[in-house]
Amino acid sequence: MMRIxxxxxxxxxxxxxxxxLIRPHFxxxxxxxxxxxxxxxIGEDTSEVLLPLTLEGQGRNLxxxxxxxYRQELExxxxxxxxxxxxxxxxxxALGFYLECCLPYLLSTDKKGKEPALALARLVAAAQFLTxxxxxxxxxxxxRRLQERERLSFSxxxxxxxxxNLLVLKLYLEMMATDLKRGDISQLQSKVEEALALVSYxxxxxxxxxxxxxxxxxxxxxxxxxxxxxxxxxxxxxxxxVHVEEANLPENLPSSYETALYRxxxxxxxxxxxxxxxxxxxxxxxxxxxxxxxxxxEDDGTGFDLAGTLPQRAFxxxxxxxxxxxIGGKFHIESWPARPGSxxxxxxxxxxLPLRP
Numbered sequence: 001m002m003r004i005x006x007x008x009x010x011x012x013x014x015x016x017x018x019x020x021l022i023r024p025h026f027x028x029x030x031x032x033x034x035x036x037x038x039x040x041x042i043g044e045d046t047s048e049v050l051l052p053l054t055l056e057g058q059g060r061n062l063x064x065x066x067x068x069x070y071r072q073e074l075e076x077x078x079x080x081x082x083x084x085x086x087x088x089x090x091x092x093x094a095l096g097f098y099l100e101c102c103l104p105y106l107l108s109t110d111k112k113g114k115e116p117a118l119a120l121a122r123l124v125a126a127a128q129f130l131t132x133x134x135x136x137x138x139x140x141x142x143x144r145r146l147q148e149r150e151r152l153s154f155s156x157x158x159x160x161x162x163x164x165n166l167l168v169l170k171l172y173l174e175m176m177a178t179d180l181k182r183g184d185i186s187q188l189q190s191k192v193e194e195a196l197a198l199v200s201y202x203x204x205x206x207x208x209x210x211x212x213x214x215x216x217x218x219x220x221x222x223x224x225x226x227x228x229x230x231x232x233x234x235x236x237x238x239x240x241x242v243h244v245e246e247a248n249l250p251e252n253l254p255s256s257y258e259t260a261l262y263r264x265x266x267x268x269x270x271x272x273x274x275x276x277x278x279x280x281x282x283x284x285x286x287x288x289x290x291x292x293x294x295x296x297x298e299d300d301g302t303g304f305d306l307a308g309t310l311p312q313r314a315f316x317x318x319x320x321x322x323x324x325x326x327i328g329g330k331f332h333i334e335s336w337p338a339r340p341g342s343x344x345x346x347x348x349x350x351x352x353l354p355l356r357p
Contacts, residue, residue: 014119022105029101036097045306050094099124165202223258238273247286260323267320268297276301298348303337329353
């Protein structure tokens with residue numbers, strides 16, 4: 001980080017010059033920048049989230065030579081991007097595109113613009129480093145929070161469901177043992193039936209926890225059957241119908257892929273039941289030319305505005321994206337808020353994973 005501070009200090013004056021030269025052209029630069037983002041498949045909502053990375057968003061600190069404030073602001077924005085689920089690749093590409101749009105206005109000023117242009121290029125490199133490193137730090141923290149939340153959820157379910165039932169079952173057995181010592185068997189039949197009901201409920205709880213754990217289910221039943229069992233159990237527990245379709249699915253998938261896709265399905269269905277009010281969910285699995293494994297999860301719920309995602313939902317989406325990107329995949333989400341007169345509403349999540357021979 002000291003090297004970044006030193007670099008920013010070295011380029012302070014030429015960067016100030018660069019901003020003075022291109023400030024009159026900010027509107028044209030932004031228009032060209034948005035066009036490049038759109039051609040790269042980055043939507044308008046994401047462009048708005050990325051706008052604070054540009055010189056328009058940070059120009060005042062730079063123009064006044066306040067590079068420490070600029071550094072801190074970039075780090076904060078990198079963390080905010082991670083929390084909102086915007087890919088690190090998008091922020092890096094956005095900064096690179098913005099530099100590309102600025103350079104013509106600097107290099108057209110003959111020799112005067114060459115040093116500011118070089119300084120601006122070095123500034124963008126520093127900005128990319130700051131944004132990505134802070135985003136990675138936030139992502140690691142999110143990953144730890146996700147793991148901790150999963151452990152807490154599992155321990156709470158274990159205590160509330162199974163622990164409570166076993167405790168009551170123990171009491172029933174003690175009561176029956178006391179009755180037998182006394183020779184009183186008048187209520188023995190009813191107590192045995194109640195004890196058996198508790199055992200059945202505990203068995204159901206164990207099965208549900210096994211479904212939620214994921215890898216144990218994958219090892220026992222295999223990837224596709226485990227997914228279908230989870231979807232069926234989700235349908236039984238909620239009012240949402242989940243339908244799984246499969247086509248051209250390779251037989252042997254890496255275990256890391258299976259676990260990640262299982263967890264993404266869990267996270268997506270959890271978001272749906274908490275926020276979406278969807279009636280139907282369609283899950284599609286398959287491969288394209290045996291080179292890309294694809295899974296899509298689409299619901300007919302209320303949808304939401306990606307730019308204004310609630311923190312709880314953003315955390316879950318970030319966790320899903322993290323899981324997929326950690327194994328070299330791509331995570332994409334689209335959502336269409338339900339509005340009067342709108343034909344389409346709901347949310348679609350798509351995961352692409354490379355298949356290697």
